[in-house]
Amino acid sequence: MKLTIDDVRSRFVKHFDGETGSVYASPGRINLIGEHTDYNNGFVFPGAVEQGMIAEIKPNGTRNVRAYSIDLKDYVEFSLDDEAGPKATWARYIFGVCREMMALGVPVEGFNTAFAGDVPLGAGMSSSAALESTYAYALNDLWGDNKIERLELARVGQRTEHKYIGVNCGIMDQAISCLGKAGNLMRMDCRSGEIAYFPWNPKGYQLVLVNSCVKHELKGSPYNERRLQCEHVAEVIAKNHPEVKSLRDANYDMLEEVKAEITADEYKRARYVIGEVVRVLTVCDALEKGDYETVGQMMYETHYGLSKEYEVSCEELDYLNDIAKEEGVTGSRIMGGGFGGCTINLIADELVDNFKKVVSEKFEAKYGKKPVIIDVVIGDGARKLC
Ligand code: GLA
Numbered sequence: 001m002k003l004t005i006d007d008v009r010s011r012f013v014k015h016f017d018g019e020t021g022s023v024y025a026s027p028g029r030i031n032l033i034g035e036h037t038d039y040n041n042g043f044v045f046p047g048a049v050e051q052g053m054i055a056e057i058k059p060n061g062t063r064n065v066r067a068y069s070i071d072l073k074d075y076v077e078f079s080l081d082d083e084a085g086p087k088a089t090w091a092r093y094i095f096g097v098c099r100e101m102m103a104l105g106v107p108v109e110g111f112n113t114a115f116a117g118d119v120p121l122g123a124g125m126s127s128s129a130a131l132e133s134t135y136a137y138a139l140n141d142l143w144g145d146n147k148i149e150r151l152e153l154a155r156v157g158q159r160t161e162h163k164y165i166g167v168n169c170g171i172m173d174q175a176i177s178c179l180g181k182a183g184n185l186m187r188m189d190c191r192s193g194e195i196a197y198f199p200w201n202p203k204g205y206q207l208v209l210v211n212s213c214v215k216h217e218l219k220g221s222p223y224n225e226r227r228l229q230c231e232h233v234a235e236v237i238a239k240n241h242p243e244v245k246s247l248r249d250a251n252y253d254m255l256e257e258v259k260a261e262i263t264a265d266e267y268k269r270a271r272y273v274i275g276e277v278v279r280v281l282t283v284c285d286a287l288e289k290g291d292y293e294t295v296g297q298m299m300y301e302t303h304y305g306l307s308k309e310y311e312v313s314c315e316e317l318d319y320l321n322d323i324a325k326e327e328g329v330t331g332s333r334i335m336g337g338g339f340g341g342c343t344i345n346l347i348a349d350e351l352v353d354n355f356k357k358v359v360s361e362k363f364e365a366k367y368g369k370k371p372v373i374i375d376v377v378i379g380d381g382a383r384k385l386c
Helices: 005-015 090-101 127-143 149-166 171-177 223-240 251-255 262-286 292-309 315-326 350-365
Strands: 022-031 046-059 064-069 074-079 111-117 184-189 197-199 205-211 330-335 344-347 371-377
Touching: 005 022, 005 046, 005 064, 022 127, 022 171, 022 197, 046 090, 074 251, 090 127, 090 205, 090 223, 111 127, 127 171, 127 251, 149 171, 149 197, 149 350, 171 184, 184 350, 197 262, 223 251, 223 262, 251 262, 262 292, 292 315, 292 330, 292 344, 315 330, 315 344, 344 350, 350 371
Parallel strands: 064 111
Antiparallel strands: 022 046, 046 111, 046 184, 064 074, 184 197, 205 344, 205 371, 330 344
16 A cells, blocks of 8 residues: 555644544455346456555544545535435545444444555546445454454445445445455355355466556446346346346346347347356366466456447446457456546466556557556455554
């Protein structure tokens, strides 16, 4: 993490009454594979990154939260007891977490807080989940005797997205932000909540993100529509196959059976999801055997599906994927919700430097700006810093 406690503390002390509070952090994430599978009850395979959010918090003896966003230089005050909450989106994340923690019986009191982050915004690296997890973890520590388990803290963040922001996201981003472990990827079964950690120590390969800097924001994007399309296909399939509760339970044959009853778009969306659920498991097996070629091949298949079937890519991301293929990158794909943000690339050590150079030059030649390249280091989940 480039951001330090002092970056936040110096602003907190200046902005409030000169005293210090407790400091908490939560990370953003990468996802090796398993995109748009979480809300279909399938598998995901993310890892926490070094970049994240840091917040300093000090109870202020009132029922009000006084919050300062260091990055936006914006200050908002809201009451914990006012159901409407603040207008500013960044403050609604904090408000939503407070309200959802209170709904779980945590006796949250008013506090002063300042926070900052070094997860690039709109890069598909889940800066909002990092923010939610930071506050959920902090409130559990300050007022909840740490009684709420990390997965439930993740659900607090997810409910915040649903109820206070309007994004009907799955659980992946908040789960990895709360449960990430340095040096490990985490496979999660999004139906049962079962988690398995896989040490990420790829001999001879590296993960590199290339941020197209096309800003992606799920709020107001067709993300919710994609989710509805998937749920509709699952309902239609379930008429003849009652065991199908979500697309995770479906297969290609079942999809063919209902082709005439669903729209062409719904058919494509479901094809992508059914394939992606299987790809996550294929990648886990391949990793255990050290078979990175298969991991990479699955990543390219995911990119194809996200671009042509799920249709959440954009020209810039497809171009980054094409360059990766030309340069012999082992695997490359859009990462996260899509509509912009990063590609994630699995690259053999000896090709890394050249790829970084070529992708920067070609992207700049075509779009007039350099992409931002980020080396992935797998870090820890939510924690107290001091
Ligand atoms: C966003 C959502 C996640 C997940 C991904 C796509 O990051 O917050 O729940 O659906 O998109 O895999």
